[in-house]
Amino acid sequence: MTKQIRQLDRVVIRFAGDSGDGMQLTGDRFTSETAQLGNDISTLPNFPAEIRAPAGTLPGVSSFQVHFADYDILTPGDAPNVLVAMNPAALKANLAELPRGADIIVNTDEFTKRNLAKVGYTTSPLEDDSLAGYVVHPVALTSMTVGALAEHDVSKKDAERAKNMFALGLLSWMYSRPYESTLRFLERKFAARPELVAANIAAFRAGWNFGETTENFSVRYEVKPAKMVPGTYRNITGNAALSLGLVAAGVRSGLPVFLGAYPITPASDILHELSKHKRFGVVTMQAEDEIAAVGAALGASYGGSLGVTTTSGPGVALKSETISLAVALELPLVIVDVQRAGPSTGMPTKTEQADLNMALYGRHGEAPVAVIAPKSPADCFHAALEAARIALTYRTPVILLSDNYVANGSEPWLLPDVESLPDLRVEFATQPNGEDGTTFLPYLRDPETLARPWAIPGTPGLEHRIGGLEKADRTGDISYDPANHDFMVRTRAARIETIPVPDVEVEDPDGDARVLVLGWGSTYGPIGAACRGLRQRGLSIAQAHLRHLAPMPANLGAVLRSYDRVVIPEMNLGQLAHVIRARYLVDAIGYNQVRGLPFTAAELETMLEEVLKNV
Amino acid sequence: MSEPVALKLTAKDFKSDQEVRWCPGCGDYAILAAVQQFMPELNIPRENTVFVSGIGCSSRFPYYMNTYGMHSIHGRAPAIATGLSVSRPDLSVWVVTGDGDALSIGGNHLIHALRRNVNLKILLFNNRIYGLTKGQYSPTSEVGKITKSTPVGSADAPFNPISLALGAEATFVGRTIDSDRKHLQSVLRAAAEHQGSAFVEIYQNCNIFNDGAFDQLKEPATRDDFLIRLEHGQPITFGKDGQFCVVHPPGGFGLEVRETAGTPAEEIVVHDATVTDPAYAFALSRLPGLDLRNTPIGVFRSVTRPSYDSVVQEQVATAKAKVTETPEQQLAGLLSSGDTWTIL
Numbered sequence: 001m002t003k004q005i006r007q008l009d010r011v012v013i014r015f016a017g018d019s020g021d022g023m024q025l026t027g028d029r030f031t032s033e034t035a036q037l038g039n040d041i042s043t044l045p046n047f048p049a050e051i052r053a054p055a056g057t058l059p060g061v062s063s064f065q066v067h068f069a070d071y072d073i074l075t076p077g078d079a080p081n082v083l084v085a086m087n088p089a090a091l092k093a094n095l096a097e098l099p100r101g102a103d104i105i106v107n108t109d110e111f112t113k114r115n116l117a118k119v120g121y122t123t124s125p126l127e128d129d130s131l132a133g134y135v136v137h138p139v140a141l142t143s144m145t146v147g148a149l150a151e152h153d154v155s156k157k158d159a160e161r162a163k164n165m166f167a168l169g170l171l172s173w174m175y176s177r178p179y180e181s182t183l184r185f186l187e188r189k190f191a192a193r194p195e196l197v198a199a200n201i202a203a204f205r206a207g208w209n210f211g212e213t214t215e216n217f218s219v220r221y222e223v224k225p226a227k228m229v230p231g232t233y234r235n236i237t238g239n240a241a242l243s244l245g246l247v248a249a250g251v252r253s254g255l256p257v258f259l260g261a262y263p264i265t266p267a268s269d270i271l272h273e274l275s276k277h278k279r280f281g282v283v284t285m286q287a288e289d290e291i292a293a294v295g296a297a298l299g300a301s302y303g304g305s306l307g308v309t310t311t312s313g314p315g316v317a318l319k320s321e322t323i324s325l326a327v328a329l330e331l332p333l334v335i336v337d338v339q340r341a342g343p344s345t346g347m348p349t350k351t352e353q354a355d356l357n358m359a360l361y362g363r364h365g366e367a368p369v370a371v372i373a374p375k376s377p378a379d380c381f382h383a384a385l386e387a388a389r390i391a392l393t394y395r396t397p398v399i400l401l402s403d404n405y406v407a408n409g410s411e412p413w414l415l416p417d418v419e420s421l422p423d424l425r426v427e428f429a430t431q432p433n434g435e436d437g438t439t440f441l442p443y444l445r446d447p448e449t450l451a452r453p454w455a456i457p458g459t460p461g462l463e464h465r466i467g468g469l470e471k472a473d474r475t476g477d478i479s480y481d482p483a484n485h486d487f488m489v490r491t492r493a494a495r496i497e498t499i500p501v502p503d504v505e506v507e508d509p510d511g512d513a514r515v516l517v518l519g520w521g522s523t524y525g526p527i528g529a530a531c532r533g534l535r536q537r538g539l540s541i542a543q544a545h546l547r548h549l550a551p552m553p554a555n556l557g558a559v560l561r562s563y564d565r566v567v568i569p570e571m572n573l574g575q576l577a578h579v580i581r582a583r584y585l586v587d588a589i590g591y592n593q594v595r596g597l598p599f600t601a602a603e604l605e606t607m608l609e610e611v612l613k614n615v
Numbered sequence: 616m617s618e619p620v621a622l623k624l625t626a627k628d629f630k631s632d633q634e635v636r637w638c639p640g641c642g643d644y645a646i647l648a649a650v651q652q653f654m655p656e657l658n659i660p661r662e663n664t665v666f667v668s669g670i671g672c673s674s675r676f677p678y679y680m681n682t683y684g685m686h687s688i689h690g691r692a693p694a695i696a697t698g699l700s701v702s703r704p705d706l707s708v709w710v711v712t713g714d715g716d717a718l719s720i721g722g723n724h725l726i727h728a729l730r731r732n733v734n735l736k737i738l739l740f741n742n743r744i745y746g747l748t749k750g751q752y753s754p755t756s757e758v759g760k761i762t763k764s765t766p767v768g769s770a771d772a773p774f775n776p777i778s779l780a781l782g783a784e785a786t787f788v789g790r791t792i793d794s795d796r797k798h799l800q801s802v803l804r805a806a807a808e809h810q811g812s813a814f815v816e817i818y819q820n821c822n823i824f825n826d827g828a829f830d831q832l833k834e835p836a837t838r839d840d841f842l843i844r845l846e847h848g849q850p851i852t853f854g855k856d857g858q859f860c861v862v863h864p865p866g867g868f869g870l871e872v873r874e875t876a877g878t879p880a881e882e883i884v885v886h887d888a889t890v891t892d893p894a895y896a897f898a899l900s901r902l903p904g905l906d907l908r909n910t911p912i913g914v915f916r917s918v919t920r921p922s923y924d925s926v927v928q929e930q931v932a933t934a935k936a937k938v939t940e941t942p943e944q945q946l947a948g949l950l951s952s953g954d955t956w957t958i959l
Contacts, residue, residue, distance in 0.1 A: 181954050248950075279935055287694065300699060329685070463661055
């Protein structure tokens with residue numbers, strides 16, 4: 001039959017199933033096919049912390065949302081246009097977020113009495129009128145997959161497991177995706193078991209062909225490539241980009257990267273990724289605990305490496321004492337906090353921005369550090385380089401505040417030219433710096449950067465001792481002198497406060513906005529999308545986004561004061577707003593949610609519209 | 616390879632310009648002097664030697680050594696030193712710690728450094744008391760110890776540091792005493808020669824808060840009858856007149872002390888520090904009684920196992936050996952790996 005082809009400018013698809021159904025992989029593959037086509041993309045995985053929650057239950061539902069468009073997009077989409085539900089739990093868990101009129105593709109094989117009962121359905125939603133407002137496509141995904149693989153030399157279990165490839169084949173057909181990369185991927189993934197390569201490819205093709213032939217799907221869609229900056233792209237998650245940024249920092253500084261880490265969600269992927277790059281001289285150490293991880297990193301920095309530790313909020317809490325030591329020792333150290341919902345174990349796979357206070361203030365004594373935050377998955381690459389730059393140039397700990405949303409979300413990344421990356425080379429001290437020409441003064445500072453010399457062990461003539469006890473200015477000897485302590489505390493504060501960081505840029509295309517939305521970190525996408533929405537409706541609004549949270553850009557106060565209202569949306573209870581109010585005496589309005597999920601553009605747009613009305 | 620150049624260093628070269636601030640009469644002075652006198656023997660340039668410490672009286676040690684040094688935070692010296700040693704295998708890295716620092720707040724880092732076999736020389740000054748915080752009981756204090764924080768006696772059982780290190784399968788474990796410079800230096804010498812973690816417990820007197828803790832091991836009247844001086848390859852006999860010996864009783868798990876008279880010579884255990892199974896050294900570590908009778912000193916165990924540092928560095932070297940491109944070229948290749956697409 002001839003299928004109608006309809007052009008769309010954007011689509012949001014959510015793949016949802018049991019955590020054992022392979023939804024993350026399915027979403028990943030669909031994303032990769034979509035990237036090949038040249039659409040702009042943004043993705044959002046959402047999975048439980050449990051590795052395998054009881055099958056078929058609501059807590060076990062894992063999903064992957066992909067938003068793709070023929071123009072540049074900023075978020076993974078507020079609500080899906082298409083839901084692929086592999087079982088009743090996946091349907092029930094996601095239905096509330098599905099707008100009326102959306103397509104639902106359900107795996108009818110899983111809608112058994114037992115599975116329905118597990119999630120509290122008394123009657124099948126496929127048979128009553130509860131899905132009346134939706135376009136439901138019932139597909140016997142499992143049995144058709146098994147049927148398609150009847151001739152294959154695989155177990156029934158393996159055949160059933162290939163149902164995600166059937167679903168991927170169907171969706172790839174529906175949205176006219178190029179699938180060669182998926183076939184290549186399957187060949188790589190199952191290289192050791194050729195029968196699985198054949199079975200998964202057959203399942204994929206069966207799904208594609210099903211779309212082509214069944215009357216159930218009468219329309220096929222196309223989303224044309226987006227107009228993007230020319231160049232070579234790859235799709236990348238925040239954690240992967242951050243890892244590559246650290247490798248790049250090693251190359252550009254000429255220093256070995258040393259990562260000390262203890263496994264923790266959602267940061268472990270950085271440890272996994274960096275452990276693959278030994279050929280760059282990267283050393284990774286899985287330490288016995290979070291404290292040892294940062295301790296080892298600091299020890300490596302002392303020896304002349306770029307010491308890095310990666311963790312999430314609970315880990316930063318444990319590392320706090322060592323970070324303070326690094327403040328006193330004035331050595332480079334990069335601490336990556338991939339934030340998750342807290343306090344305590346909280347919701348380990350859900351996102352939040354509630355570690356800002358801890359990053360800024362969570363240490364004993366006056367212990368200022370630099371704090372920066374990436375705004376999107378690809379931006380994690382540049383943020384990691386910037387963290388390394390500050391740490392190396394100013395000999396200070398730098399906390400890099402990523403979060404689960406940017407860490408696991410993905411977007412196309414315009415590959416940078418290596419030569420264009422910042423030059424991070426440092427000079428170790430090699431000669432005595434005292435006026436007498438023979439003495440070494442470990443705390444004699446560079447007048448411009450206020451950084452002390454980095455004299456690494458192995459350098460003859462510069463033997464010296466450093467430690468956590470207060471040090472005398474210049475000599476670094478132990479000092480309990482009141483005036484010296486006051487001076488050193490103020491100097492350490494000035495060291496951070498005077499780090500030059502770029503001015504904050506304001507996006508106000510209409511030029512007459514009276515309201516400024518200020519954000520930091522991963523809220524950039526939803527805030528940007530909300531602002532676009534308002535502007536499309538003729539409303540003026542300005543957006544500014546902070547990458548540097550400590551020190552803050554020099555022009556920030558002036559920017560804030562030039563608007564009638566400043567609104568600060570955050571995935572916490574107002575931590576940045578508090579800082580802004582205290583620092584700049586600006587009556588900023590907070591907009592806060594801590595649901596473990598990113599803001600939707602729609603909720604921000606509604607909120608901002610209210611603010612605009614009342615200016 | 617040419618012979619290493621003799622550096623002709625002296626003890627004086629290892630003295631820093633800092634005023635030593637331990638209490639007069641502290642056992643730490645003797646250890647510091649012994650270490651400073653011993654260091655030139657190693658013929659390692661001062662700049663390649665690093666002392667890392669935690670917190671406590673003993674942890675002030677690095678300030679007094681004219682080498683590189685870091686006085687870090689409580690309990691974390693083994694972790695910090697691990698990062699340094701792994702990333703800088705060219706350095707000789709020493710950890711100075713105490714019973715509270717290493718066995719209480721830093722217990723985790725100690726056992727993990729030992730099981731990894733990081734190339735660190737760990738000197739644990741054991742005075743069985745918290746000195747710097749003015750006299751609380753420590754994890755090596757005897758049960759019932761009356762201190763400021765335990766006015767009616769401590770309720771918890773102590774660690775035996777040697778047993779603990781052996782439980783973590785440390786490849787080198789030794790014990791010595793602050794007041795016996797010659798013995799102390801002999802154990803340091805063996806530790807320094809060891810590739811991998813070398814753990815040395817040094818009994819050290821805190822004359823302010825726990826004076827005389829090891830007197831039985833030091834007083835001429837008792838020491839020879841109390842101390843078992845372990846010598847590799849030698850039968851284990853001790854006592855003023857060699858009247859005691861160590862045997863392995865049939866059917867038992869451990870070792871026992873017997874009177875030499877009446878014990879057939881072939882039943883006396885010949886000390887072998889190279890026994891792979893740590894159970895032997897562990898049995899030695901269990902000999903002392905509460906009154907310090909039968910306390911072995913010397914090298915309990917010295918076995919060969921690749922150090923963590925060397926394995927890690929080998930992995931890096933192997934990966935690097937395959938590289939033919941410049942780092943920048945490698946990086947460009949890495950960034951553009953995976954599925955890419957180009958927009959013209």
